[in-house]
Every structure is written in structure tokens, then in C-alpha cells.
Amino acid sequence: GTLDDVPVSSTITGNGPGSAPGWYSFPGLAPGNYFVCIAAPPTFVYTTPDAGSDDALDSDANPATGCAPITVLGANENNPTIDFGIVPTQRAALGNYVWFDRNSNGTQNESPFDGANGVTVRLWIDDGDGTAEPGTGDTLAATTVTDNDLYGAPGYYLFDGLIPGVSYFVQFIRPAVASAFTGQNLGGDDSVDSDAALSNGVTALLTLAPSEVNLSVDAGLIVPGGPLSLGDQVWNESDNDGVFEPENGELGVDGVRLDLYRDVNNDGAPTLDEYLATTTTATASGFAGRYGFGGLAAGNYLVVIAPQNLAGGGALFTRITATGNDPAPDPDDDVNGDDNGTDLGALIGARPVTLSNGGEPTSEDGDNNTNLTVDFGFIAAGAAAVPEFDYGDAPDVVAGTTASDYNTTVLDTGASHRIDVPGAPRLGACVDGDDGFNQGLGADRDDSSGYGSVFGSCASAGDDEDGVSFTGPFVPGVPNSFLITASNASCVLNAWVDWNRNGVFGDSAGEQIASNLNVAVGPPVLLSQVVPLTASPGRSYARFRCASVGGVGPTGPAADGEVEDYVIGIQGRDYADAPVSYGTAGGGAANHAIDPLDAVYLGACVDFETDGQPNAAATGDDLSAGSDRVGLCLDDEDGVSFPGPIAACSNAAVTVTASALARLDAFVDFNADGDFGDPGEQIFAGQTLAAGANALSFAVPCNAAAAVTYSRFRLTRSGTPGVLGPTGDADSGEVEDYR
Structure with a gap:
């Protein structure tokens, strides 16, 4: 009854009746329970499912999984109503292939199985100087690792959701098994050559058009060969x-x-x-x-x-x-x-x-x-138990550790627990086996991996990450707590939170939040702590290990029990950047709390600051904290644009882009006196914004000064009560100032 079973067949859409494209079929099926899944192309998303009353004309894909519901087929039954609608986005994507260049000719003419899995690939945004310089001014946008494609061929990667017009470049990290990168741009065909520089694995700068998918950014690896x-x-x-x-x-x-x-x-x-x-x-x-x-x-x-x-x-x-x-x-x-x-x-x-x-x-x-x-x-196996293990699922795309990258997988000394041991403790109601490769940014790949046996009874079918509950975000200096539940037998708990977000559990004070804590079967045990004032805002991770015997660390094997990893959000704040007279810095300054896991913001991203960054151009926040942001952009002051001039005694147009349904409070210093507190200077009060671009207008008073002045736009979550003033705290959203 859950979508975690063995693939039966795969196919590719093609022409159907009247040569219309997009058709597929799976013929010759025996009676049974089936479900169909598709992988949407990189610049498409799934449309709304089950719209209308005709199942033959609607889309059946769950937008979160790309899978249709389970269908029961009887003998000689055909079901031609399992359809999938996809919608193009304006975002772009790039990828593609890393391979072992066995003949060292710089061209992809090896076996399809010569793709190289496990290679770290980094996507960078150029800082505007036209030179690819990873780690020296350019912004790290994303990191991934090469893996099998949909058909099981190794060596592929993809970055999607990218912004058209931005200058990107890719950096391939040469694995230890390779001695060098192969020759760059050889053979005259960009789709089958290597784009990585021999010296550092970096590609040339590239930009993408709206909805473009560039699958030609490849790297060849030279490995020591012999007879x-x-x-x-x-x-x-x-x-x-x-x-x-x-x-x-x-x-x-x-x-x-x-x-x-x-x-x-x-x-x-x-x-x-x-x-x-x-x-x-x-x-x-x-x-x-x-x-x-x-x-x-x-x-x-x-x-x-x-x-x-x-x-x-x-x-x-x-x-x-x-x-x-x-x-x-x-x-x-x-x-x-x-x-x-x-x-x-x-x-x-x-x-x-x-x-x-x-x-x-x-x-x-x-x-x-x-x-x-x-x-x-x-x-x-017979009567002998097939050894089964539980691993964590925090992200792990490089060997060793780095920021937001942990020792998780079986190939990286990840935490593991043997789970087929009779009478062993569990976190929550159940545990299932996995193959030791279920890492991911959401720390949710093990939640219903469907890989091995299930021990216990899961409240949600297949979801064994059920032993820890908490409410976020985690606010530096403020107490918070986890509720821990054990079943089948009492356990000894060790747990960690990566407060400094460097990819290592337990390397700084306060990161081990439980040390050999006994958790009995029964009501949840409260595990409380004060979030360190030094906690780094952004997405981070927690690891909980339950076993019969204590003393386990955050990595390595345990004889029994279970490990559960969770993504957590450490709250940060966004501040303004107009000149200081506008309440930009210090006590009472305009600022917004940011939950990294559930943020709403102006434009394409929001970043974190510890205080306002006032300057005369209102640009102090534009490129602040490049790596600690929610969303993807070069400049987080990107949510407001004025398509035309602002003139006294007229209506002025403004476009405000919101990441989700939200509300807006905004101000213009019409008399240019250095504050937003005069009558008529609040141009929007609790204005509802839809997700995306919102075309708005506001009245410019006839006595508006003919001078350079400033505006402030404050976005908060939909349903936030009251009206925001130009200064002070807000519990969600973002503030952007403009000159």
C-alpha cells in the first residue's frame, strides 16, 4: 500500500494516436497492484492533480513524488487514464556527466559503465569580475555528487532551479582515485568533451536562458592504468x-x-x-x-x-x-x-x-x-537472519566532512546500527533497513526508503524516522527541547546538534546534547538545552543514536538500535541598509526573523545579518553573507522594482515579488527628511501579495520633495496580525531598502 516497491518496467514517452507526442503504455501486465512514476524534466513542475471531474483528462501525479496513486488491475483489464501534466518554469538547469577517460583522448567514447559516481560537483556564481575563482569572492550556490541516472548508468549530476542571466561556473573535485583531469575541450563536440580545467577542475563561465537545460558540462578523469x-x-x-x-x-x-x-x-x-x-x-x-x-x-x-x-x-x-x-x-x-x-x-x-x-x-x-x-x-538465509542495518540520512556528498556535509554513508564511516537483533531498542515505533546511501539535504531519505525489513509497526507506513519530535526554529540564546521515544526495549541515547554548521557533530561546546541518557519504553523523555549564542544561523542537522550500550560517537557502528537524523533551522535575522536615521541599525532597528526551513521573503532569496548595514546608497545588505542565505540569488535586495519615474501628484507603479503568499508594509520618505514617520509615508499597510510578481501602485503626494530619497519594504508571512511600522522586530519575512 505504500509507494516503495520494486520497479517492474520503464519506458519513454513517444507519439500516440495521430502522431501526437507524450504517450506511453506498459503492456502485458499480470493482475495486481501497480503505480506509475515519472521524472519531470529539470525546468518543469507537476501540475495540480485531479482537477475537474474527468479522470481521463486530469493529471494523476502527486506533485511531491511524481507518482500516481496505486491502481488495481484485474485479468485482461486496461487502464488508459494514468496521466501526468507538467508545467514549465522560468528557471534553468545545468549538468551532466563525469567519466573515467580510459583512453585519455578527452572524448566520451568509453562504456556507459565508465561514469564516475561519488564525485563532488560544486556550482558557483561569479562575483562580477568575469573570472572563475572558487573560494575567493565568488559565491558557492550548491553542491552535489555524481550518481546513477534514471536508467542505472553512473556518473551524472544536475543543478536545477537556476536563475537565467546569472554567470555560473562548475567546479569538479578530483577524487583520490584519479591522477588528473583529461584534456579540456578536445574533439570539437561540446556534448561529449571535458570542460574541466586540468589545474583545478573549474569550467568557463556560462549563463542560461529562461527554461534552458544545458546538459553539456562534463569532466573526464584520468586514472592510473595498466595491463x-x-x-x-x-x-x-x-x-x-x-x-x-x-x-x-x-x-x-x-x-x-x-x-x-x-x-x-x-x-x-x-x-x-x-x-x-x-x-x-x-x-x-x-x-x-x-x-x-x-x-x-x-x-x-x-x-x-x-x-x-x-x-x-x-x-x-x-x-x-x-x-x-x-x-x-x-x-x-x-x-x-x-x-x-x-x-x-x-x-x-x-x-x-x-x-x-x-x-x-x-x-x-x-x-x-x-x-x-x-x-x-x-x-x-533460511533461519539465519539476513544482516540488516540502519544508517543516517544527513547530507554526505564528499568524503570526510565540510559545511553541511557529514559522515553518513556506508562509504564515509557513517553511523550504523544492526537492526535484526532480537529484543533490540528502537527510536519510535519502528525501524527499517537501508543500504547506507540514503543521504540528502532534507535528511529524509531513510524515512521510507523501502529497502529492507521493517521491525516494529510504523504509524505512517514505511516511515521509521519517528522517535524524535521538536518545534523549530532554534533561536540562539533561547531554550528548546526534543521529545525522545523508545520502543521494544529501553535504550541509551547519545545525540548531537551541529550548532556551528561545519559538518562535524560534537566538535564545539554544547553540540552533544545527550550523553548516555537512559530512555525507557513509555512516555517521551524531554531533552532540553539552551541554543548557544554562537549558533550559526541557517539549515543544520541533528543526530540521535539509540542502542543497548552507551558510549557511541556520532559515527561508526553500533551492535543494535537505531540512528535518526533530522534537519533543523537555526533562526537568523535580516536587517535594513538605508542610512542610519531611518532606524536601520542598533536597538529598535527594522529586522525580520528568518526560519531557514520555512522562510518567506522578497525576491529570490534572503540572507542573514547580525545588525543593519546602513550606507548612503542603501546597498549595504545587497551582497551580505553570500553563503548563508535562503534561496538562490546574487543580490538579496531583489524583490522590488520601479518600472518608471516617481513624480509628484501622480500614481507610481512598483512591482513586488514574494516567495509565497504574504503581506506587505511599505514606506517612502516623500519629504526627504531622513525618516519614514510623517503622515502619508506608509504607502502599503497589510497589503496581500500572491506568490510571484505583484504589480502595485501608490499615490505620490503633490508636496513630495524633488530630491533623492529612500523607501522601505517589509514583507511578513500571510496572516501576520496588525500593521508593521518602519522600524522594530518582525517574526518572519524580509526588509529591503531602496534609494
């Missing part, structure tokens, strides 16, 4: 002795995805920036389940069974790694047909195998540059 290769087989064990025995009916398994990592730091564990290649087992030389990786240089390598194989519908679903020869033999023992697989948290893989030129076993193919002895045996 070496490794591989061999994944098979189903029948007797759990850790030895491949085809004479006893043991068979290889096709369709298993394996990932190869080069152990650059020699720590014996795969990490995000050590990913090198992906392959899938297939039948070769009459044997099923064979795999291989070629073109390798001498060094240490890790072969990992991708966790998707163990999920529902995967090639190894309901199976566990064989245990008959545990501890798993070292893959460097050069023994063919023994099981080298071992549990690595939520992963199964082999210990590092060292390849050397001319030093590999010749037992199978006679080639001393080929190691065909790294094998994996799997047994049916």
Missing part, C-alpha cells in the same frame, strides 16, 4: 563450505553488480572518492556469474557487492554471504574458487587484493597479469 585485471565469480553455495563445487550442482549467479574501489589510502575500506568501476556478472566460457575488471595499474583494490543486489528484486535477495570458511580468506592467497566475501557493515566485499605487474597467479588463464581468484559465495 592488470582481476575477477572471477559469484555463486550460490549449496553446502556452505566456502568452496565453489559445480560438480555438486553449485551455479554462478548472473546479474550481480560489483563495484571496484582503489584503496588509495590503504585503510582496507572503500570510500566515496576511491570508486573506480562497476560491472555485472554474466555467463562466460560456459560458467554463469563471471565478472572482471581490466586496464588496472599496480596497487590495492577492493571488490564490493553492491547493496542493491540484496534488496527486494535483487539478484541476491534473501541470501547472505557464505560463512563456511570464515574468517574469509585473504584474496591475495591466490586460491581460486574459495569464498572471499565478508560483511563490511551494510556491504559485503573482499579484503584488499594487491595487484603487481607480472606477479599474479597463472592457475586459470596462464596470464601473470590477471588475478581471477576473487570469488563470492552466497547461501540462502
Whole structure:
């Protein structure tokens, strides 16, 4: 009954009756419950669902998920009414591909599986000097990491919701596994070349037109290559002795995805920036389940069974790694047909195998540059529990930590808890398994991942992030609290909030908010704290770890229990920037509280300040705090424009853009006496604004001074009571001053 099941099929829209575009179908379905999802193109959003009374003509997509409701099909039944409407926006998008340039020619002519996942990609906004200078004046707009596309091909990224006309550039962070970027702009075809500079991975500046989608910003990576290769087989064990025995009916398994990592730091564990290649087992030389990786240089390598194989519908679903020869033999023992697989948290893989030129076993193919002895045996789980783990879901797009980027995933020492332990405690009513890759800005990828088993009973189907509740935003210097609930067994709680927003839990005073706190099954336990005065305004994260035994830190494994990550908002304030006589700075100055998770603002963004920034041009706030803002823009004083002159004894036009339904109070110093307090100087009082651009007008008095003067626009959330004056506090919104 929840939209978390295994994909049955995929298709692409095409021409239908009368050659009309946009049609699709899934024929030949057995009776059952189905639902259809689409991915809207980057510059489109889903239209309002279920409008009108004719289901054959409306849109069925949930705007949040892109999925239609579940449909029950009977025998021989057709349902041609599952439709999807999409609406273009004026925003733009750019992306596309990072790949391993195996032949070093600067052109994308490798296998589709040579895309490079796990590569950090940063989008920057130029500061106006026409030079791409990451970290020295230019504004970091967004960060992402390359991942599989909709069809499972690795190496893709996308930035959407971008502002037309702004000068952007992209920076690719070279992963540890790569030795260099490939040649830039080679071959004459921008759609298949590399755009990253060899020295720093930075592209040229580019601008986008309204609704433009630029999918040609690519980067090629050079990896050390050589004559070496490794591989061999994944098979189903029948007797759990850790030895491949085809004479006893043991068979290889096709369709298993394996990932190869080069152990650059020699720590014996795969990490995000050590990913090198992906392959899938297939039948070769009459044997099923064979795999291989070629073109390798001498060094240490890790072969990992991708966790998707163990999920529902995967090639190894309901199976566990064989245990008959545990501890798993070292893959460097050069023994063919023994099981080298071992549990690595939520992963199964082999210990590092060292390849050397001319030093590999010749037992199978006679080639001393080929190691065909790294094998994996799997047994049916039977009565044994398939090991299942819970990981966090705070953002984690780079190896290590940085601002708003945490140790979360299985490849980055993320917090993990084994959840199939009988009698283990849980946060909230339930916990489900995941594959250790559910990171995201919303810290909600694990809420209903649908990956593994569910232990307990979730109040909302599939949502296991249910053990912590709180009310935001968190205001520096003000007490706040969390309510913690445990089930199944009492737990020992450790918890952290990243108050300084640097991506590290617990590195400054007050960030560990619970230390070995006992939480009994029953009523929620109140966990209170005062938000530090030094807390950095903006989006941040909290991590809660519940286990039978205390002493766990914010990262690494725990024997049982659960981890839950949450996004929180640390409140900041926006101030004005007209000259100081207008009540711009200090006590009583015009200022607005900003909830980073639920902000309403003028124009495309709002940023945070600690006080007003008055100057004669009313531009002190225009480019303030470039990285700490809600929304995306170059200049947060961007919500008001005057299309024509302002003249005495006339009506003046003004366009005010709001991010959401809101209300406006605005002022003009008509007599130019240095304040907004004279009669008739409030031009709007509680004016309702719709989301988007609002064309308004106001009367200019006949005695208005013919002089340079100032205006102030104060936006607050719809439903805010009363009328705002030109100064003082507001509990939401933004203030913008204009000369």
C-alpha cells in the first residue's frame, strides 16, 4: 500500500494516436497492484492533480513524488487514464556527466559503465569580475555528487532551479582515485568533451536562458592504468563450505553488480572518492556469474557487492554471504574458487587484493597479469537472519566532512546500527533497513526508503524516522527541547546538534546534547538545552543514536538500535541598509526573523545579518553573507522594482515579488527628511501579495520633495496580525531598502 516497491518496467514517452507526442503504455501486465512514476524534466513542475471531474483528462501525479496513486488491475483489464501534466518554469538547469577517460583522448567514447559516481560537483556564481575563482569572492550556490541516472548508468549530476542571466561556473573535485583531469575541450563536440580545467577542475563561465537545460558540462578523469585485471565469480553455495563445487550442482549467479574501489589510502575500506568501476556478472566460457575488471595499474583494490543486489528484486535477495570458511580468506592467497566475501557493515566485499605487474597467479588463464581468484559465495538465509542495518540520512556528498556535509554513508564511516537483533531498542515505533546511501539535504531519505525489513509497526507506513519530535526554529540564546521515544526495549541515547554548521557533530561546546541518557519504553523523555549564542544561523542537522550500550560517537557502528537524523533551522535575522536615521541599525532597528526551513521573503532569496548595514546608497545588505542565505540569488535586495519615474501628484507603479503568499508594509520618505514617520509615508499597510510578481501602485503626494530619497519594504508571512511600522522586530519575512 505504500509507494516503495520494486520497479517492474520503464519506458519513454513517444507519439500516440495521430502522431501526437507524450504517450506511453506498459503492456502485458499480470493482475495486481501497480503505480506509475515519472521524472519531470529539470525546468518543469507537476501540475495540480485531479482537477475537474474527468479522470481521463486530469493529471494523476502527486506533485511531491511524481507518482500516481496505486491502481488495481484485474485479468485482461486496461487502464488508459494514468496521466501526468507538467508545467514549465522560468528557471534553468545545468549538468551532466563525469567519466573515467580510459583512453585519455578527452572524448566520451568509453562504456556507459565508465561514469564516475561519488564525485563532488560544486556550482558557483561569479562575483562580477568575469573570472572563475572558487573560494575567493565568488559565491558557492550548491553542491552535489555524481550518481546513477534514471536508467542505472553512473556518473551524472544536475543543478536545477537556476536563475537565467546569472554567470555560473562548475567546479569538479578530483577524487583520490584519479591522477588528473583529461584534456579540456578536445574533439570539437561540446556534448561529449571535458570542460574541466586540468589545474583545478573549474569550467568557463556560462549563463542560461529562461527554461534552458544545458546538459553539456562534463569532466573526464584520468586514472592510473595498466595491463592488470582481476575477477572471477559469484555463486550460490549449496553446502556452505566456502568452496565453489559445480560438480555438486553449485551455479554462478548472473546479474550481480560489483563495484571496484582503489584503496588509495590503504585503510582496507572503500570510500566515496576511491570508486573506480562497476560491472555485472554474466555467463562466460560456459560458467554463469563471471565478472572482471581490466586496464588496472599496480596497487590495492577492493571488490564490493553492491547493496542493491540484496534488496527486494535483487539478484541476491534473501541470501547472505557464505560463512563456511570464515574468517574469509585473504584474496591475495591466490586460491581460486574459495569464498572471499565478508560483511563490511551494510556491504559485503573482499579484503584488499594487491595487484603487481607480472606477479599474479597463472592457475586459470596462464596470464601473470590477471588475478581471477576473487570469488563470492552466497547461501540462502533460511533461519539465519539476513544482516540488516540502519544508517543516517544527513547530507554526505564528499568524503570526510565540510559545511553541511557529514559522515553518513556506508562509504564515509557513517553511523550504523544492526537492526535484526532480537529484543533490540528502537527510536519510535519502528525501524527499517537501508543500504547506507540514503543521504540528502532534507535528511529524509531513510524515512521510507523501502529497502529492507521493517521491525516494529510504523504509524505512517514505511516511515521509521519517528522517535524524535521538536518545534523549530532554534533561536540562539533561547531554550528548546526534543521529545525522545523508545520502543521494544529501553535504550541509551547519545545525540548531537551541529550548532556551528561545519559538518562535524560534537566538535564545539554544547553540540552533544545527550550523553548516555537512559530512555525507557513509555512516555517521551524531554531533552532540553539552551541554543548557544554562537549558533550559526541557517539549515543544520541533528543526530540521535539509540542502542543497548552507551558510549557511541556520532559515527561508526553500533551492535543494535537505531540512528535518526533530522534537519533543523537555526533562526537568523535580516536587517535594513538605508542610512542610519531611518532606524536601520542598533536597538529598535527594522529586522525580520528568518526560519531557514520555512522562510518567506522578497525576491529570490534572503540572507542573514547580525545588525543593519546602513550606507548612503542603501546597498549595504545587497551582497551580505553570500553563503548563508535562503534561496538562490546574487543580490538579496531583489524583490522590488520601479518600472518608471516617481513624480509628484501622480500614481507610481512598483512591482513586488514574494516567495509565497504574504503581506506587505511599505514606506517612502516623500519629504526627504531622513525618516519614514510623517503622515502619508506608509504607502502599503497589510497589503496581500500572491506568490510571484505583484504589480502595485501608490499615490505620490503633490508636496513630495524633488530630491533623492529612500523607501522601505517589509514583507511578513500571510496572516501576520496588525500593521508593521518602519522600524522594530518582525517574526518572519524580509526588509529591503531602496534609494
